[in-house]
Amino acid sequence: MSKLDKVLERIDQNLDQSLDRLFELLRIKSISTDPEYKGDCRQAAEWMARELTAIGIPSEVRDTTGHPMVVGHRVADGKPGPHVLFYGHYDVQPVDPIELWNADPFDPQIVTREDGSKMIVARGANDDKGQLMTFVEAVRAWIEEAGDVPINISVLLEGEEESGSPSLQPFLDANKEELSKDLALVCDTSMWDKDTPAISVMLRGLVGEEITLKGPSKDLHSGMYGGAARNPLHVLSDMIAGLRDEDGRITLPGFYDGVLELPEDVKEMWQNLGFSTEEFLGGIGLKDLGGEKDRSGLEQLWARPTCEVNGMWGGYTGAGFKTVIPAEAHAKVSFRLVGDQDPEKIREAFHAYLKSKTPADFELELHPHGGDRALRMDFDAPALAKGRAALSAEWDKPAALVGCGGSIPIVGSFKRTLNMDSLLIGFGLDEDQIHSPNEKYELKSFHKGIRSWARVLEELAK
Incomplete structure (x- = not known):
């Protein structure tokens, strides 16, 4: 059995404990927009710093003019691959309107559907506590099973993403040398569908x-x-x-x-994703695409x-x-x-x-x-190929390279301030109701997300 296989086996065996830790974090009411929850935000930061330090990434809480940052590093000489900076955020959106929740938003539940599939329901289940904990648990499994992670890792977690990140840019400016690494890993994104992993490569x-x-x-x-x-x-x-x-x-x-025109292989990939104009527009009462007539729906949304x-x-x-x-x-x-x-x-x-x-x-x-400016990752970037290979291996399906119609401000900040590209990998679904009542995260997304990051770390070391 290979080292990776042993790490994946440990992830499977420890899933219940991983969920227990996630639920601890989800119970903390770290609503960054409301001053009433300032103490809860610090509690979440301190919880994350303790957890990262405990698994072998020495971390500390760093004060800002707003909610604190969490910064940690696990570095050793001679490791192959890039030194990565993993980014996530521990703050969450307000829960209003509270009457539309089926249960207490800060009392996480696993809900089983009629078809047997399961979902984690809580504020922050997806955005971003569930997502960031997939990475943390993958690192934990590598260190527990193999004694170390395959590449050098730094971590930056913020507590103001849901309130406009007012302290982030000054923090990046003040800590540029410490935080500027070879590659950023950002987990605040989604899959194409419940069975198809994705890497977001373009932000408008x-x-x-x-x-x-x-x-x-x-x-x-x-x-x-x-x-x-x-x-x-x-x-x-x-x-x-x-x-x-x-x-x-x-x-x-x-x-x-x-x-720029899309590479032909990417255009073909998008054509094979099964995007339906009728379904996409039908849900909002429309029928016909409104952009350039000679472009497909996904091109209009992502690349034009x-x-x-x-x-x-x-x-x-x-x-x-x-x-x-x-x-x-x-x-x-x-x-x-x-x-x-x-x-x-x-x-x-x-x-x-x-x-x-x-x-x-x-x-x-x-x-x-x-x-x-728009942001894009070079389609020929080695990190992109390695990330895609890792996801495709875990999900038994080629990972899609997708665009994003909007923007993710942190990615622009990393590029402008730290001169660092970002690999955007997440396991959320469009239906996860982030920012809305009854936010959820598929149990499958959490479990296979951990396994996926374990594979990504190994691939990046090659």
């Missing part, structure tokens, strides 16, 4: 803008001025409509600079840039009817970016477009709302 970036267009000096009576006075809502509507052509492409000059109108308003919007030409019109617009698109170039092109469409007697005000 973002540019946000708010527009105010001022026309007449005051609201006007549409009977007295209608037809002669230009309406700011008409002008703004024309501006917005002109941002996309009839094929769904964004019309800004240079917008697609830096947009977007322009979305998040809100438009102006004039009278109250009850009844008021015949006015408004003095101002407003809109909020966001762009999701991919590949190597430059957020500032996109913003400049957008500003130039709006100014070119603004009438001479109108005033345009622009209010930026942040921007960030």
